[in-house]
Amino acid sequence: MGNKTKKSNSIMQAAGILVLTSFLSRIIGYIRDIVITSSFGLNYMTDAYYAAFTIPDMIYYCLVGGALSSAFIPVFSSYISRKENEDGYVMSSTILNLVSILAAFLCLMGEIFAPQLVNLLVQFEGESYTLTVLLTRIMFCQSFFMCLTGISQGILQSYKHFSSPAMGAVLYNITIIVVGLILSRVFDLGIMGFSIGVVFGAIVNFAVQIPAMKRFGFQYKLVIDLKHPGVKKFFALLLPVLLGLSMNELNLLANQYFGSGLGESILSALKNAQRIMQLPVGIFGSAIGLSIFPTMTEHFANGKIAMYKRDLSMSLRTVLFITVPSAAGLIALRVPVIRAMYYQGNFTNDNVNQVATLLMFYSIGIVGYSAQQILNRGFYSIQDTKTPVKINIFILILNIILSYIFVKIGGASGLALSYSLSGLISMALLYIFLRNKIGGFNGREILESFIKTLIATAVMFVVIVILTHIMDNTMNLTSKLMQIVEVILGTAVGVVVYFITALILKMDEVMLVKNMLQKKFKKH
DSSP states (O other), X not given: OHHHHHHXXXXXXXXXXXXXXXXXXXXXXXXXXXXXXXXXXXXXXHHHHHHHTHHHHHHIIIIIIIIHHHHHHHHHHXXXXXXXXXXXXXXXXXXXHHHHHHHHHHHHHHHHTHXXXXXXXXXXXXXXXXXXXXXXXXXXXXXXXXXXXXXXXXXXXXXXXXXXXXXXXXXXXXXXXXXXXXXXXXXXXXXXXXXXXXXXXXXXXXXXXXXXXXXXXXXXXXXXXXXXXXXHHHHHXXXXXXXXXXXXXXXXXXXXXXXXXXXXXXXXXXHHHHHHHHHHIXXXXXXXXXXXXXXXXXXXHTTOHHHHHHHHHHHHHHHHHHHHHHHHHHHHTHHHHHHHHHOSTTOOHHHHHHHHHHHHHHHTXXXXXXXXXXXXXXXXXXXXXXXXXXXXXXXXXXXXXXXXXXXXXXXXXXXXXXXXXXXXXXXXXXXXXXXXXXXXXXXXXXXXXXXXXXXXXXHHHHHHHHHHHHHHHHSOTTSHHHHHHHHHHHHHHHHHHHHHHHHHTTOXXXXXXXXHHHHHHHHO
């Protein structure tokens, strides 16, 4: 019992570190976007920047945030658990060296074929197209360092060390802002300065991982052993994992392609709304998925199927408990949030309403894309990488079809809705297929928790809507301070109402937090 408690505490601690640093990283990422939109407004320059940023963004979320570590951790962890460190160093160094070569080749191809790549991503012409090609070529250089970061993070997470990888993501965004401001204002490079900042951010992100790897005794070797069984296993896992985790980004690419044909500033509005919608997905879905993944892999590898299912059920219930109210809260506070974040400089009131409407439709998909992070890793833990790929390829095709239909009906809002519906359908299919694969994993508990979550969320939503209506009619919202106060007050009241309702409903998730806090207070 003591070991179970210790393991649960270590998982919660890892999840806490990732949630905190992910939140910090995302907030700084939004500050980066606010700086850019305040400096340049929403126009062809920001459209070009966001279109060019698609490639590094996709590489970051697919390779660094998922595929490389998801394929690497199960293999490298097995060497660590068996105390076969030397074998593990040869395997990991081989992969690091091969990834370096492949990443360098990827950068070269990106520089050469940037015009053709831009044609696939957007429907720009003239000045917008030329600027997008230039910024794409600049930002492609960061791909090399991001690929190295993906492997180094996999090494550290295999040792269940999460703070350095998480801090790297924070410093990545800080570096983009600092370098971007210096180059754009001091050296008058305009939007190009922020593109160069992306490259410097990637370098800093990788550099942060190196001291931590040395502390854990990792020994890099200048070797390429293609016959090593661990290397073969890694590459056997990598392609399907990469395809599975990249589908979300490919869905966003479909949104971007259709959105870029709707006129100037639409793409920038879509990107701004997407980034806010991705906040709870990245903070809670990705963080909980990453923190539980090494433990689920370990339990399944050791034949502890019941513990694997318990971890899976717990993490899925936790994600639903957090992201359902997060989605509802963003919908209720969509205008205040956008107004507080972006309404300054060249960002107009019309822009506020435009992005807020898109955020409402994107928020519908928060639950689906967050749960996806858990369910995908449920498959990867049992080394089934093919099933998620098949499901996600189907979802990609579905999203493209829905985008094509809905963009004609609802324009940009139709694109946001198609993306959200695709995420919810993906969650449902992944759950059904995983249950068929491993048998039930506390489905009744998940359903009961979900129903109670919906009830608590409904109460919270009504309270926030009423409170927001009162504040809109009584506060001086021309003041930036009052705009921020409205968001903070609405969020705080919503959180309190939600947790009080959850306590009344005696939800396991909130009772667990309550008991932990009571124990801590008793100790002190």
